[in-house]
Amino acid sequence: MADEAQMSQSYLSSSTSSLVPMSSKQISQVYKQASQLFLTRRLQESLSLLEPIITPSPSQETEQENGDGDSPTPPQLAPITTASSNLKIKIWNLYITILSAVVDLGPEEGRAQFGQKEWKAIATKVREGEVWETVVSMGYRGREGSVDADIVYNLATLLLNHSASQKLNQERLETYLSSYGQPDLDVAAHLQHLSSGKRKQRMTSAAGTDTPKDLAVRVKLLEIFTLHVLPRNDEWEYAREFINLSEALDDDRKEAFIQTLDNLQEEKERGAQRAAEIQQEKEEELERQRKQREDEERLIAEEEREKQEREQKQKRQQESSSSSGGKSTSNHKRSSSEVDYGIEKSNPNSAMKTRVVKPALKKSTSSEPSSAKQTKKSTTGKSQPLLLARMRVLANLLVTFMKNLARSLASNPLSYLKSLLVVLGVLMALGRSDVRNRIRQVTGAGWQKVRGTIGMGVKVSYI
Known part of the structure; x- marks a missing residue:
């Protein structure tokens, strides 16, 4: 496959250098080879095969530069201008598809396959819309309305996918749609098409379509223009007006387009x-x-x-x-020194000992009431908060009991009535004297038994 591509490239270069125009058969062979290379993802080789047939030959450019200023120079023509209409559409669509795939590679893979400079140039050419101008000038001699609708649709899709702004896309489509269907005044092209028997009829009606295929392609162009390009530019009202005034759309399609446009806006x-x-x-x-x-x-x-x-x-x-510890230690030292002083002054005889011991006993006995008073004060001081805490607990218990009683009374008043009857029955029974005597006897007998049991336990423990 690579040898065939090289042979085709060498053949193209030799044919262009000798000013021999390429035939449709040769162009078709180049298109087939480029298609096969594109299918195998050999984008660079496929693009290099197509470029010689969509660009003017170097010899024509040289002749134009070296021609006299007085004589008019012929326009630069690419070999694709001599191809048939169907082959021209295939070649340009393949070229646009290859460029889109090259941009989709991304910076890393694009630099690996094409080099940084070449990939960046291709990406800039696609994103800034230079491809559209190349197709019009090289393939259709600068006549915007003569470009086939299929190619225009692919060019609009290319800009829609890779261009950040859709202003250029809108301008190009507006120009094409306004010039579509106008008569072609190129007499030489008409004579060439008449001699080859491949003239393409175009009606000059406002719709600009003469076959169902042309109508379908024009509807596709209107769809991409009104439902994709204009919404990207926030031209919602303009899109609705364009749909309503379009003569290529029937009422059903207009309604469908308007509904789709409303859904997109919402x-x-x-x-x-x-x-x-x-x-x-x-x-x-x-x-x-x-x-x-x-x-x-x-x-x-x-x-x-x-x-x-x-x-x-x-x-x-x-x-x-x-600081308080220092004071207490000094007092302790002072008291201990006094005691030691009394012991040192005492004599070994018993009389002096008794005289020394008696004041100590008196002192100790006199100190006992004071300590008892202090303990009593401390216990009373401590018992007051404890008593308050107990009273608070009892109050809480009483409140809780009353709440539970009220809740139970509200939920089940019958059980409360039964309890009240039982209490009344007990009170009435206790009101009788014989019942009270009987209870007192039973209680006294029980208490005597308890006392006897406790006494026996005390005696056994004593023994």
């Missing part, structure tokens, strides 16, 4: 609204995170401040305890 508005909601949610989340960080920082600062306050308080307590 979807875009919903997408914009959803994007705004997502942006607002992101901003709210960022604000929440910011407040959370501020709260955490404030809590950390408060904890640090409380920690410092506790440390300072503990330090002050330690200082106060150390």
Whole structure:
């Protein structure tokens, strides 16, 4: 396959250098080879095969540059201009498809296959719409309305997929749709088509279509123009007006196009609204995170401040305890010295010992009531909070009992009535004197048995 491509390239170069025009058969062979190379993803070789037949020969360019200024120079013609209409459409569509695939490779793979400079030049040519101008000037001698509708559709799709702005695409389609169906005044081309027997009739009607295929292609152009290109440029009203005024669309298609356009606009508005909601949610989340960080920082600062306050308080307590501890040790030393002094002054005889011991006993006995008073005060001081706590607990229990009683009364008043009757029955029974005497006897007998059992236990434990 590579040898055939090289042979074809050498053949093309030799034919163009000798000013011998290529025949449709030779151009068809080049197209087949380029198609096979494209199917095997050999994009560079396929593109290099097509370029000689869609660009003017170097000899024509040289003649144009070296010609006299007085004599008119003929326009530059590419070999594809001599091809048949169907073959021309196939070659240009293949060329557009190859360029789209080259751009789809991306920067990394594109540089690997074509080199950075060449791939960047091809991508720029596609994205800026230079391919459209190349097709019109090289393939159709600069006549915009003579370009086949299939090629225009592929050019519009190429710009729609790879161009960031659709302004150029809109302008090109407007120019083509306005010039489509106008009569071709190129007499030489008409004579050539008449001699070859392949003249293509064009009606001069407003619709510009004479076959079902032409009508279908024109409908496709209107679809891509009104439902893809104009919405990308936010030309919604212009698209509706263009659909309603189009003579190539019947009423059913107009209604379908309008409905599709409305759905696209609603979807875009919903997408914009959803994007705004997502942006607002992101901003709210960022604000929440910011407040959370501020709260955490404030809590950390408060904890640090409380920690410092506790440390300072503990330090002050330690200082106060150390000062009070020094005073108590001095008092203790003083009291111990006095006791030691009394012992040293005492004599070994019993009389002096008794005289020394008696004051100590008196002192101890006199100190006992004071300590008892202190303990009594401390116990009474401690018992008061304990008594208050117990009273609070009893009050809570009483409140809880009353709440439970009210709840049970509300939920089941019959059981409460039964309990009340039982209590009344017990009170009425206790009101009788014989029942009270009987209960007193039973209680006394039981108490006597308990006392006897306790007494026996005490005797056994004593023994």
